[in-house]
Amino acid sequence: KAGVTQTPRYLIKTRGQQVTLSCSPISGHRSVSWYQQTPGQGLQFLFEYFSETQRNKGNFPGRFSGRQFSNSRSEMNVSTLELGDSALYLCASSLSGEDKLFFGEGSRLTVL
């Protein structure tokens, strides 16, 4: 069974630009959650989608948004990038209602 796939793995953007990250969950998993990881703040929850609906949301500004498609694949978007958005963005999938998370390898974003 294929694991969680995140693309792209690495990307560099400049301030003010926007970025879209993609996550393909494990087949059969309907829940996808996103996390931001930085050295200073650790692993912080962004949001969680289940059956195309946002079910939980972390404490991040509206520049951070996401969506989930009918095939459970998810995307997150960050608009008007700031230097502080440089981080490893991790996606995790799980079966509905389960709390065992399966993570992808992440997308490392650098904002210059």
Place this chain on the structure above:
Amino acid sequence: LAKTTQPISMDSYEGQEVNITCSHNNIATNDYITWYQQFPSQGPRFIIQGYKTKVTNEVASLFIPADRKSSTLSLPRVSLSDTAVYYCLVGDDFGNEKLTFGTGTRLTIIP
């Protein structure tokens, strides 16, 4: 949500047993305790999950006392490859644990 407290870092020598304790004084009746392991530049990986008493799998054991206000992850005979950050999460079946991973415990294995 039950807040968790773990030591920031620990060192251990190869071949020893390592025990990492997590405090969760406000754990709710329906909450499970789950541990994850993370290597640098990788996503966290599920290690073990339990509700009470003791759970053991091929890589670790999880000890949970009767009051469930703490839990201890036990790694038998650690090797250099066990150097990683270990996170303790507490949550119920609805995935509320996803809201916070905390700072985790950075375990360094010394040759």
